[in-house]
Amino acid sequence: MEIRHSSHPADVKQYDTAKLRQHFLIEGLFRDDKITTVYTHEDRVIIGGAIPLNKTLTLETEAALKTEYFIERREAGFMNIGGEATIEVDGERYELGKLDTLYVGKGARQIKLSSREAGNPAKIYFVSSLAHAVYPTRKVSVREANTMNLGSIETSNERTIHQIIHENGVQSCQLMMGVTLFKPGSVWNTMPAHLHDRRMEAYLYFDMKPDTRVFHFMGQPEETRHLVIANEQGVISPSWSIHSGAGTGSYAFIWAMAGENYTFKDMDVVGMDELK
Template sequence: MQIRHTTNPTDVKAYTTERLRSEFLIESLFVEDQLKLTYTHYDRMIVGGAVPVKGSIELSAGDALKTEYFLERREVALLNIGGEALIAVDGETHELSRLDALYVGMGAKNVTLQSKDTANPARIYICSALAHATYPTRKISVETANPLHLGSIETSNERTIYQYIHADGVQSCQLMLGVTCLKPGNVWNTMPAHVHDRRMEAYLYFDVKPESRVFHFMGEPSETRHLVVANEQAVISPPWSVHSGAGTGNYSFIWSMAGENYTFKDMDIVPMDTLK
């Protein structure tokens, strides 16, 4: 498991491109038959990925968490962006199609990930946060997620936000998760930008064509930076940072949040005339 420590926004102003990428970009999440995890000290979120091919992969952090099992003091969301997935939670198996998600609450001891068809393996995104209570395991499909249709073709940001785990949907302690899909011909995922100083966020960009890239904007509103992101790479967004992106083509991304407040609307909009 990689460990990423928190950073000071004043110091980040002096970071090189290489340093920015090493602190905030997760370049490799999906490797066949490996569990790839990154632990960030921003709200203690764990972000990862798994591609089970030859057999099942156990959700385990080894001795990194100093707990008996992964979900002893945590909750987790698992969202599939590949072929059919089979996820077993303490002996009960859940089948996930593409863009289906599974929430697993604190206390589940054995979680294993497997592909239904090894010729078309699952690609399972993993997002975990600390928990203080146990909520039941729930499967969420994209058809049952709450859709928000935002933006327009005139502003190049026509998109649908699917809310999976949130205050009015599947319940959790603090983890929130959903998927945003941009319509063809649209490139901006959020603008005007915003910050939410009470919680951090992670983005996993996917459905990015091999020849395309997403320019992810970050930093304080008065001192923005950017990361150039390829397909299936993730970004750690600190609470003090804007998080907005523009692509060379349309794309999708999974967003997940953890922190102080459990409401989707807890954000501070940054007016365009103050963004620099």
């Protein structure tokens, strides 16, 4: 488990490209027969990925958690972006196709990840946040999500937001999670930009061609920075930072949030005249 500490916006103003990437970019999440995790002190969220290629992988606790098992005091959302996956939670099996999501509530002792076919392995992305209440484990497909169509082709941001773990969907303690898909020709996500001061957010960009990149914009509205992101890389967005991006080609992204509030619309929109 890699540990990332919180950063103050006044300090981030001084970061060069290498330091920005070191603190906020997540690379190498998906490795064959390995579970990779990053613990960020931004709302104590854990971001992880796995490719269970030739064996079943068990999500073990980490020394940093000081718990008997991984989600003893947590909840987690697992989304599959690869071939058919199986997730076993305390002996109960759940089959996940591409973009299917499994919410696992606080207190599940054993979580196992596997692929249906080694020739087309699953790629399982997950986000875990602290939890103080227990909600039932539940699988949901992207077709069952609460769906919003936003943007337009004229502004290059016509997109469909699938809210999955959410106040109007799968119930959780504080975790929210979903996926955004784009109409052909649209490249901008989350623009106009916004802030939500009482929760952090994490993105995973995926379904990108090898030579496609997303220019992800972050920082305070009056002091923006950017990261150049490749396929299946993630980004940590602190509560004080905008989070928006534009791709050189088609892409999709998973978003997940955790923090004090639990309302998707609780945000402060940043006007285009405020961005610098």
